[in-house]
Amino acid sequence: MSMPPSFAMALALGTLGGALFTWIGMPLSWMLGAMTATGLAAIMALPVKGFVKARPPMSAVIGAMLGSQFGPHTLESAATWWPALLGLAAYLVVAAGICIFYLRKVARLDGPTAFFSAMPGGLVDMVLLGAERGGDERTIALMHSARIFLVVLGLPPVMMLATGADPVARAADWRPLTSMGMMDVIFLLGAIAVGTGLGKLLRLPAPFLIGPMLVSSLLHWSGTSGFAVPSAIIAAAQVVLGTTVGCRFAGISRRFVLRILAISAGSTALLLLVAVVFSFALHAVVDVPVAGMLLAFSPGGLAEMSLVALALKIEVSFVVVSHMVRIGLVILAAGLLSKRYSPTA
Template sequence: MQLRLVPPLFLVTPAVGALGALCAESIGWPLPWMVGSMVMVIIIRCSGWNLRDVPNGRRVGQWLIASVIGMHFSAAVLSEVSNHFLMMLVAALLTLLTALIGIALINRSGVDLPTSFFSLMPANSAEMIILGERYQADRARVAAAHSLRLVLIVLVIPAAVTWGLGTGARSMPAPADWSWLAIMLPTGFAVAWLWTRIGMPNGWAFGPMLVCAVFTIVFDLHLSLPTWLSKFGQLLLGCSLGSYFDRAFFRSAPSFLAKVLLITIAAIGVAFGAGWIMSLAVDVGPMSLTLGLMPGSSTEMSLTAEALGLGVALVTAMQIIRMVVVMLVAELIYKRWERRVQARRYN
């Protein structure tokens, strides 16, 4: 009897993703190791080969990329961010208002209120799925809407900013100092694990980011990850995003997904317009503000800012403040909205 050694299917996924990343890199596509891997995995899965996500791949990718983002938080940058706190709060409320308008539109088109609301809330998808289940939202549609929105933003925004509107001045990357990284990376991993264990949201992004930011500020460090390790983190994120999609995904609820797609495109347009208008009032570049206003994930938007030479700390802070605001008020707004709907129904 001859034994055949077949590697686990999830090991094929990063190989496919790396091929897509190399293709994207060869044509100069922005963020090639995330966008290229994501697109290639989607193409292969939609062709019928059910590639699987790498177990915990997204968590490892977030840990690495969040560590890079945290290293941008010097004391001077943190001071600049704190000076723009009011502006960032206004931006968070504007993004929330845009989402509420989209929710009203999709609800009026025939989608039930719980599914409409938690599908379009600009916050972490896991928390919105959990909240949605509590109020009888369609879990599959909520997950699909968040996946589609994030993938669309990751696919479109880096290219639009790079080729259509220009980027900031890119500085040379800081060196990789393993005498510090050997302490910071494991500490960030441990904090992420503990953060998740106690039920805090998005621990694999915020935990390592906080640890690296504290080290960078306290010890006045100027360092980053090696380029190959940063690319590996992007590869894992791209493969994870691509693994949400296959032919069944697009066939599941085409009308609903089309509505989410149109509303997301509109939200992107609002973010661009608002970013430009707000830049006239504050001394911040319009593209940094635009990324901060995007209803995407803090990890992906901050990574985009880092790759395009924009205000990484500002974008990260805007995304975090937006997520905190949404998490604080989402359930309250939903309950009030639901009561009004029921009151109209019985009058």
Template sequence: MRETAAGLLIGAAGGLVFWLLGIPAPWLAGSMMAAIIAIFSQVKIGMPDWLRALSFIFLGIQTGTSVTWETVERAAQWPLSIAFLGLTVIAVTWACTAYYVKRSGWDGATALFASLPGALSLVLLLASGTRADMRRVTIAQCIRLFFLVAALPSLISWMSPDSAFHAGPDEIGSLSDLVLLVSVSTAAGFALERIRVPAGLMLGPMLASAGLELSGLLAGAAPASVLIPANVVLGVMIGSRFQGFTFREFREALAEGFSGFLIALAIAMAGAGVASAFSGLPFALTLLAFSPGGLDAMTIMAFALNLDPAYVGAHQMARYIGLALLMPMATAYVLRRMGAHANVTSGPMPSKLEDR
């Protein structure tokens, strides 16, 4: 409890500082930075599973209630965009793997798992069954997400035209409607989690709240104030990934991690540019949807930047589910071709959303 309280207080303080400074996505980026500083200052922080689950559920609710019939009409443009996203994921993985092998001298297994964009819990599970260096894989993945959360909001805010902004529905005014929304969405989340649907804790509330909104049973979104705690929880969770690493290890890994981040971002920008040209959607919106970060981090960033969370969430969800379903077979095949295979399992996948 002390570690949880310390993490929340430190994260909230960091978010407040970033908010006062006017930095984009302050509660997410600020809480992450504060948590990392605390960790390397030998402060122990924690985040219990129930609090993580609660943040995923509310993020799913917020995303689902942003869906309108206008969103459904625009969704006709999404399949082609999601197809470009799939090609971008393959390109990011290939380019980063080649960089780590040829420039950094890493073995094939370590380079491959350090390069896969997102689905960190599954990446670590699969990597543990190979010869991959788990510390390098973990810190490379964490540093890429660190730079995405730290730099992407400012980059998108700088390039965003007014046409990219998304006006969400008004907040729900009735307490009974709010209770109905949270109850149905939470039940849907745990139902999908129980049957081991990838990202079920977020996907269930997203689908349930969108259904309630489109059916006319409810009108409006959950109070925006719930996003601030969700931002803080997520930022502390990202920062807590660096526990167990020394500051020296972090400093030495920064160069390689930053190089991987730049490669991934450049390819994501190219894919987002193509998708924007074909779909007519704003580049800032497609860039956030194509960015190789976590499902939860990128979706919550859409709210912070006033971009369409339904579009971003749908693309990040498609990427996450695609990786969860295809990664075991794809990585086993690639590692066999590279001669780095060592008992890669294709067994049950983790059901909890830990895509950070």
């Protein structure tokens, strides 16, 4: 299927936004620029729209890129991560509890809508579970879209204020396309093809992302391949991902989008504040920099936060594993606890 004109326009705007943010020296420029440009275009009711078939192949590329960050050293490091993963479970309980209270008492959302909007898990899973429990699907979907949008947008200044780390200075060095040999390209494409099939066969969550990541990780763990993805491909992945996030606000009334953004700004600020507190507390017992801990606990999407970690060269394997655990815990807890919520709660 050919690319719809509405998405082609969105992608063009996203690329221009990314180029502009890169030119002025913004951190995470390609993702933030694309997300901001398309988000503004959607709010202004310009003819932009997401394309459901654009994300899966890009997720597969991102998964293969993330897998390249897992090596023999990862297993040794992972043995020391268990206090952080236990802390992650505590963080989810505290952060979700605070957000539910905020969304119920301040934003005046109904019980199931507030519950599933507060859960920092996957958008699709929370929308489906929320609909089963009588929640407002549109509000839940927009709340999660707004959360990811605001986390990616607000993370660089929060990181600078809380940890002193400069996202611009930490940006990965530019790796040219010529750095990949023919065998590297073959292994990259093979990891994407085999991983995508494996992800579907095993019915993994986020199969297009996690499947290629597992195959790529195995290639790097075993020493079969050491391919590293060029910076241009990482930039392209950021543009597509940022564009799809921004386009989630398309086709919805400006007033409703702005209301959701305002509500989500409050809940996102609470989530990030709790993440900062837990990051500093756990840094004392886990040998991971505070910046890496903050990325691992930030309530953004798995693909978005992992790509941020990759772009900034900050504890990529730890961040990826933490967000995979977060999504699993949230889906499990949401399914078990949501039964107490009803549309009249």
